[in-house]
Amino acid sequence: MEKRVLFRSAWLPWLLIAPQMAVILVFFFWPASQAIWQSMQTEDAFGTSTVFVGLENFKTLFDDPAYIESFKVTALFSVLVAGIGIAISLLLAIFADRILRGSLFYKTFLIIPYAVAPAIAGVLWVFMFSPSIGVVSYGLRKMGMDWNHLLNSNQALSLIVVAAIWKQISYNFLFFLAGLQSIPKALIEAAAIDGAGPLRRFLTIQFPLLSPTTFFLLVINVVYAFFDTFAIVHATTEGGPGRDTAILVYKVWHDGFRALDLGGSAAQSVVLMVIVVVLTVIQFRYVEKKVQY
Amino acid sequence: MIERRPGLTVLSHVVLILGIAIVVFPIYLAFVASTHTRDEILRVPMPLVPGAHMVENYTAALLGTETQGARVVVGRMMWISLVTALVISIGKIAISLLSAFAIVYFRFPFKKIVFWMIFVTLMLPVEVRILPTYKVLADLNMLNTYAGLTIPLIASATATFLFRQFFLSVPDELVEAARIDGAGPMRFFKDILVPLSQTSIAALFVIQFIYGWNQYLWPLLATTTEDMYPVVIGIKRMIASGDAAVDWNLVMATAMLALIPPAIVVVLMQRWFVKGLVDTEK
Numbered sequence: 294m295e296k297r298v299l300f301r302s303a304w305l306p307w308l309l310i311a312p313q314m315a316v317i318l319v320f321f322f323w324p325a326s327q328a329i330w331q332s333m334q335t336e337d338a339f340g341t342s343t344v345f346v347g348l349e350n351f352k353t354l355f356d357d358p359a360y361i362e363s364f365k366v367t368a369l370f371s372v373l374v375a376g377i378g379i380a381i382s383l384l385l386a387i388f389a390d391r392i393l394r395g396s397l398f399y400k401t402f403l404i405i406p407y408a409v410a411p412a413i414a415g416v417l418w419v420f421m422f423s424p425s426i427g428v429v430s431y432g433l434r435k436m437g438m439d440w441n442h443l444l445n446s447n448q449a450l451s452l453i454v455v456a457a458i459w460k461q462i463s464y465n466f467l468f469f470l471a472g473l474q475s476i477p478k479a480l481i482e483a484a485a486i487d488g489a490g491p492l493r494r495f496l497t498i499q500f501p502l503l504s505p506t507t508f509f510l511l512v513i514n515v516v517y518a519f520f521d522t523f524a525i526v527h528a529t530t531e532g533g534p535g536r537d538t539a540i541l542v543y544k545v546w547h548d549g550f551r552a553l554d555l556g557g558s559a560a561q562s563v564v565l566m567v568i569v570v571v572l573t574v575i576q577f578r579y580v581e582k583k584v585q586y
Numbered sequence: 587m588i589e590r591r592p593g594l595t596v597l598s599h600v601v602l603i604l605g606i607a608i609v610v611f612p613i614y615l616a617f618v619a620s621t622h623t624r625d626e627i628l629r630v631p632m633p634l635v636p637g638a639h640m641v642e643n644y645t646a647a648l649l650g651t652e653t654q655g656a657r658v659v660v661g662r663m664m665w666i667s668l669v670t671a672l673v674i675s676i677g678k679i680a681i682s683l684l685s686a687f688a689i690v691y692f693r694f695p696f697k698k699i700v701f702w703m704i705f706v707t708l709m710l711p712v713e714v715r716i717l718p719t720y721k722v723l724a725d726l727n728m729l730n731t732y733a734g735l736t737i738p739l740i741a742s743a744t745a746t747f748l749f750r751q752f753f754l755s756v757p758d759e760l761v762e763a764a765r766i767d768g769a770g771p772m773r774f775f776k777d778i779l780v781p782l783s784q785t786s787i788a789a790l791f792v793i794q795f796i797y798g799w800n801q802y803l804w805p806l807l808a809t810t811t812e813d814m815y816p817v818v819i820g821i822k823r824m825i826a827s828g829d830a831a832v833d834w835n836l837v838m839a840t841a842m843l844a845l846i847p848p849a850i851v852v853v854l855m856q857r858w859f860v861k862g863l864v865d866t867e868k
Contacts, residue, residue, distance in 0.1 A: 296754070298761045300691050300771040309688035310700060312681045313741055317703060319726075320719060320738040321710045327718035385605045388598040395599070401853055402606045404860075405613070408848035410800035410818045413841050416825060417612040420619065420834065428615060431631045462609060467860055485589055520713050524802035528822050542713045546803070549717045558717055565714040573709050 325566070331559035350560035359536055360544070360561075367540040370454060371518035378458040379510055382465030383503075387495065389466070390473040400470075407463035411456075411521065415528030418456040442530065446537030449530045453538055456525050461517055465510050472506035473499060512576045519568065541565060613845070619838035620644070627834045639835070647839040658824055660840050663817035667799055668847070670735045670816055674798030675791050677740035682790075683783065686749035687775050691761070708743045712803055720807045730814045735805055739798070744866045745790055752786050753779065789862030792855045796848045817844040 332350050334343045354360050389399055406414070421429040422442060430440040442449040476499060484494050523542045526532060532539035532547060539547065545565060549558030615634075619627050622637035650659030688694070689701060712719060719738065728734030756779065764774040780787075805816050815823070821844060824837045852859050 296690055296758060296761075298758045298765075299693055300761075300774075302692065302771065303694075305771060306688040306692035306694040306697075309684045309692075313685040313704065313746070314700070316681070316737060316741040317707055320722060321707050321715070321741065322703070324715040324718035324722055325710050327721070328715045331718065381605075385602065388601045391598045392595060392602070399602045399606060401856065402610055404852055404856065405849055406609060408796055408852040409613070409845045410802065410848070412800075412802045412818045412822055413844050414612075416821055416837065416841055417616050419825070420838065421612060421615060426628055426630055426632065426834070428631055428634070459609065459612070464863065467863060471860075471864060491591065491594060520711055523713065524800075524818075527802070527806075528825075542803075545713065545716060550720075550807075555717065562714050562716060566709065569709045569711065569714060 328559045328562040332563045335556045350556045354560050363544045371515045373454045374457045374518040375514035386469030404463040411524035412528040414460045415525040419529045449538045472503050616838045616841045624835050643835050643839045647836045663820040667816040671798035673736040675794035678742040682745035690753040734808045788858040792859040793862040799848045
């Protein structure tokens with residue numbers, strides 16, 4: 294799309310885009326190309342010389358059971374976060390869409406988690422579930438369940454899943470509510486006149502019409518679970534117990550900054566890059582045109 | 587409302603109240619913990635109603651206390667978070683307004699390429715270029731500086747596209763009118779385009795302020811000394827020593843302090859927040 298009327302200047306547009314371009318080139322493109330370049334190199338034991346090794350680092354990476362394990366954990370984590378998060382938010386949005394009185398009150402409380410930093414969210418949930426002093430873990434113990442996410446990896450995973458869902462509820466809720474409110478009332482009224490009850494109307498009209506929103510949120514939630522949950526993991530389980538909650542973004546940071554494995558970390562970066570590209574393409578190819586507000 | 591179903595309305599309220607109770611409980615508990623002494627919290631189970639030590643906990647957190655040799659001054663961290671969040675949000679808006687203006691209102695060589703380069707940054711979050719970006723920052727001597735905390739984050743594809751979309755919807759007649767009146771491009775930008783973009787700017791500000799305030803991975807890389815930690819990083823340092831030694835009352839006071847500014851922004855600017863959220867994802 295182009296404007297019919299334009300300004301003319303040979304240098305002004307360059308000046309205008311210069312700040313953005315400078316930041317992009319220095320902090321995005323250069324490091325990204327470095328990551329790709331480093332992923333094909335390896336350092337000797339003393340860090341004095343580097344050798345070009347082609348795809349060796351990737352081969353090592355995918356031969357490493359720890360990396361495959363991290364992939365599986367990330368996949369499970371994102372399925373749980375996206376699935377449960379979307380289900381809960383949809384439920385809340387359906388009921389919020391029904392009521393007339395007090396909806397602003399409910400909405401205001403439900404959007405607060407969005408404002409809470411992931412790391413702070415992690416701290417809040419760790420505090421509740423702390424094996425020794427946590428209120429919730431105390432309650433669970435009373436009910437006969439021994440909670441210790443420092444030892445039990447399923448419980449550790451549950452903890453980061455719950456914290457991640459909690460943080461994302463606001464977002465999902467707002468989009469579902471907007472989606473529900475954009476469905477023409479006439480459709481629902483017509484169905485009601487034909488004798489369809491609320492449940493039936495939801496299943497046959499509202500839910501199908503929400504499917505673009507649902508699909509969009511599915512993609513967004515997977516992206517969120519993959520890339521925006523580093524802070525939650527770092528602030529709660531630190532990838533433990535062992536490496537059982539070390540999702541991919543945690544591992545790339547850990548291997549780069551803690552284990553100082555340059556080539557391996559760079560190779561992981563490149564794998565992540567491929568994942569983002571795929572997810573972004575899905576988002577723009579299949580989502581944008583179908584979601585309407 | 588299509589038909590009257592009092593039962594269903596009651597059920598709706600019950601479900602929503604339950605939902606809110608679960609959503610707000612972690613924050614409520616943090617508030618309660620921030621009003622008790624450390625020993626009261628360590629006594630399991632901790633009390634579930636606010637205690638009497640609110641003022642002293644918050645003062646201690648803000649001004650800093652000597653704990654396990656590490657002095658954590660939340661006041662300082664809050665200041666760093668505030669500066670960072672403001673620079674990031676205003677910076678993002680400013681450079682995106684300028685680039686969108688260039689892309690929409692000028693014809694210049696390689697425009698397509700510039701456009702695509704901005705688009706591609708969507709696919710390059712910090713996580714996928716983590717070590718090399720750190721290295722660039724170190725080489726430029728920007729570790730532990732406000733510039734290092736903010737500048738790498740102010741490029742914004744979403745904001746640029748949002749403004750581009752908006753500018754495309756501005757009628758061409760306005761440009762013609764401005765030209766007839768003898769206004770140059772920058773005059774048009776300053777006096778017509780920016781004022782017209784107010785709502786988009788407000789909406790983006792809310793989203794980007796929260797984004798800036800809540801940054802974690804980037805400050806973790808860009809800061810190595812305690813005096814440059816934003817509060818979100820600082821709080822993690824406070825709980826690093828394990829359950830028994832942690833001053834949970836101070837940690838929770840810090841958590842409350844860290845979540846109040848973005849929460850206030852979201853609640854007070856709710857209308858723009860929702861608009862910003864929906865717009866930036868389109």
